[in-house]
Amino acid sequence: MMTPQVITPQQMQQILQQQVLSPQQLQVLLQQQQALMLQQQQLQEFYKKQQEQLQLQLLQQHAGKQPKEQQQVATQQLAFQQQLLQMQQLQQQHLLSLQRQGLLTIQPGQPALPLQPLTQGMIPTELQQLWKEVTSAHTTEETTGNNHSSLDLTTTCVSSSAPSKTSLIMNPHASTNGQLSVHTPKRESLSHEEHPHSHPLYGHGVCKWPGCEAVCEDFQSFLKHLNSEHALDDRSTAQCRVQMQVVQQLELQLAKDKERLQAMMTHLHVKSTEPKTAPQPLNLVSSVTLSKSASEASPQSLPHTPTTPTAPITPATQGPSVITTTSMHTVGPIRRRYSDKYNVPISSADIAQNQEFYKNAEVRPPFTYASLIRQAILESPEKQLTLNEIYNWFTRMFAYFRRNAATWKNAVRHNLSLHKCFVRVENVKGAVWTVDEVEFQKRRPQKISGNPSLIKNMQTSHAYCTPLNAALQASMAENSIPLYTTASMGNPTLGNLASAIREELNGAMEHTNSNESDSSPGRSPLQAVHPVHVKEEPLDPEEAEGPLSLVTTANHSPDFDHDRDYEDEPVNEDME
DNA sequence: ACTCATGTAAACACTC
């Protein structure tokens, strides 16, 4: 019985998976928080009913010995209230956690943060179960007088009279999830003896007991606090039970997430490998490599990774053509927008694999023509290419550009002419195109929400920075740096890349500021060249080649003659 | 609503 008022596991999944919440999703969450207020009222009613029911029971069964029973009832009620409070606090902690991660925003007026008398996220059924469980545990404890027996709530619940049925129903996880070995002070002490300076419940001078956050200056005081405030009692037991449920739910969510991820990857794998065993996609969410084993992660193959599994950002126009390359052949020239290209969350997946992926899969690369052109030029040994060489680079690097030549070639020419960052230079054997990095940097400040200069410099960085990788990095920067940060956690290579990128970013920032101070990459051929045609702002050759010094293009120079491969190979112009 | 970046199409001029 999952009510929409609580943050359901599914929603938690989304939160955990997406890393980014759309405004709509945030809105939904906020609305849910508001709905929690209504839920609260229901809880209060339920609580009253429970009280009445209990009172009635007690009156009927134990008319005589009231004092003790009443005391017991009072204790139970207190425990229940504490239980509710604890649930509420836990939920708030979750919300706070989400907030800290930037996954959830809660408006100041929202009722989620201020403590409420009752839990906000519990549904009546759960509360009822908890209530029965707590009371049963309490009863058992009272009757047996044995504190230790209450440690295993599962057992005690079963042995208790009335609520045992519900407890059983409620405990399928508990039974497996560790016999509910409540964190007794004794146990805590043991654990801390093993690790004198670390305790799961102690950190940053604060007691991390759920909902506590008491300040403990040192570990000793924390232990005192732990033994005094969180001793074995109903409250602690209830809190423990709640925590158990939280963990169980999270585990459940994780399992579901994994399942979903597996399904996604399986699905994508089937399609992407359909035409040819295309290598890995470049921009799957990095979390894939984290959550899945290497063997499982292999099928990842979506170039345009949806931020959310349920709501891919890949537009409809791109959906089919992205993976099913066979469809591309029949589609022909498609006039479409790729405005999502910069919204694609791209992880720092294996560069070579990415390259291979686009080489083989007729997938539209999620990069602008300008970026690609620039990269083609920067990748060349002398940072200059003829138009035809640019064409060849496109066809060589992207299977996608082996079709619809008229369209994209026109686009390439259009971009070369349109953007000031591309400078045409007369060569002895004709004209070549170069990149003016300064202009290129000027070109895109608005698109980048983060740091505009990052992209640029990221793109110009690294010897192993293939064109794809550069574009990937740009995309990463335009989306969220943490993406490749997380990726680095799971992959040493990626980690190196990530750190290298960070270094590069730092250096590049300075570089950008100080600008043209760096030396030119030594393009000797160009020195004998006069820029015959320069758009609007004349640039002397040095300026044109200036900021490229970061780029070391050793990678592709040897096989640059591969251009001929596609040169000789007539480009398929089937769309015309 | 507006601006901007981008993609696509097309017309045109120029050169080889």
Added chain:
DNA sequence: GGAGTGTTTACATGAG
């Protein structure tokens, strides 16, 4: 004259 190259304009689209 045709192909390739380069420029320019126009329009559509999506994002901010």
